[in-house]
Every structure is written in C-alpha cells, then in structure tokens.
C-alpha cells in the first residue's frame with residue numbers, strides 16, 4: 001500500500017467493477033465471440049460478417065450520435081440492429097433481433113468468476129460503510145452475485161455520462177448524502193477512476209493488480225490518494 005495524498009475519514013466507498021473486483025478479460029473475450037457468432041447465425045447474409053465489419057458499424061453510429069459512447073450496451077445493441085437493417089430486415093425485425101442477440105451477450109457477460117478475496121473484502125467493508133458500484137461497462141452486479149453489497153449501482157448511460165465525467169460520482173454523493181471529500185472511489189483506471197474521482201473532490205484509490213509503476217504510466221495525470229495491489233488491503237483503511 002502506497003500513500004500519495006493525505007487521507008480523510010472514509011464514510012462511503014464507491015467501486016469500479018471490471019478489472020477492479022474481478023478479472024474481466026477472459027469473460028469479455030468469450031462474450032464478444034459468442035455474441036458475434038449469434039449475430040452471424042441470425043441471418044444467412046451475415047454468415048461472413050466480421051468483427052471488423054461490426055467495428056465499422058460501431059464507428060458509424062458513434063460519428064452520427066456521439067452521446068451513444070456513454071451507454072455501451074445500447075451502443076452494442078444499436079450496432080447489431082444496424083447490421084440487421086443493412087441486410088434487409090424491417091425495423092421491427094431488426095429491433096427484435098438485436099434484443100435477442102443482446103440476451104446472448106448478457107448471458108455470457110454474467111459468467112464472471114468473482115474471487116473469494118472480493119467477497120471477503122466487500123463483506124468486511126459493508127459492515128462499516130455504505131458501498132456503491134459505478135461502472136462504465138455492462139456488467140450487472142445482480143447477475144454476478146455481488147449486488148447485495150451495494151446500496152446503489154450506477155451505470156453509464158442510464159445514470160449519466162461515463163467516467164471520468166462527474167455525473168455518476170456526484171449522483172453517488174447525492175444519493176448517499178455524503179460530501180465527496182469523505183467518499184473513497186476504488187478503481188483500476190487512472191483516467192476514468194482516479195482522475196475522475198479526484199476532479200470531483202473525492203478520495204481515490206488505485207488498484208494496481210499488474211504491478212505497474214505509477215510514475216511510468218503516461219495516462220497518470222493525477223495522483224491517487226492511495227495505491228493498493230490487492231483488494232483486501234482496503235480493510236486496513238477503515
């Protein structure tokens with residue numbers, strides 16, 4: 001554990017989900033493959049549809065509707081819908097198809113293995129302070145078996161713009177009725193989690209699971225208050 005700024009009292013903790021509470025990379029790879037396969041088999045004209053084709057549709061949507069960036073699930077669904085429209089499905093059929101493929105996506109997206117250490121840490125912390133989940137992604141705590149730890153779950157899109165924007169950080173402070181100075185945000189991303197939280201006046205904890213050196217990372221613009229290399233260390237802060 002390393003300290004870079006003096007810590008104040010911690011009256012609540014907000015958590016990033018992906019790559020903070022669990023390793024997200026294996027599940028996201030599998031999820032992407034499975035939902036792409038579902039799209040390819042949905043219509044004969046999409047059998048040869050590649051990931052690159054999909055990426056081009058995503059980019060096209062983003063340039064037309066930049067705000068879609070903040071809602072990754074809707075961005076994905078609309079890209080799938082566009083692929084289905086492009087092969088001649090009606091609007092209604094394309095919408096229904098996109099929803100079906102998104103249910104495949106969410107099924108695989110929820111096959112996350114939550115480490116025992118995460119459960120142990122959250123169990124210990126929740127006895128002391130309220131916990132909140134704040135995610136830019138599309139993981140659903142209720143499907144991962146961790147929703148009971150959180151008083152609130154905020155997701156970019158439905159609950160505001162993606163981190164590092166302040167929307168969800170301020171929403172957390174407001175819903176908890178705790179000023180940002182007494183909230184600690186924990187996350188793996190130096191830009192969205194650390195800089196985002198610090199700019200809101202929160203305290204920030206960077207979880208450095210890969211043994212990186214903060215001083216040698218280009219995107220490290222703002223120092224966190226504290227750096228940890230394993231989640232369980234948080235229990236020492238309260």
Ligand SMILES: [Mg+2]
Pocket residue numbers: 016017018019020187188189
């Ligand atoms: Mg993360």
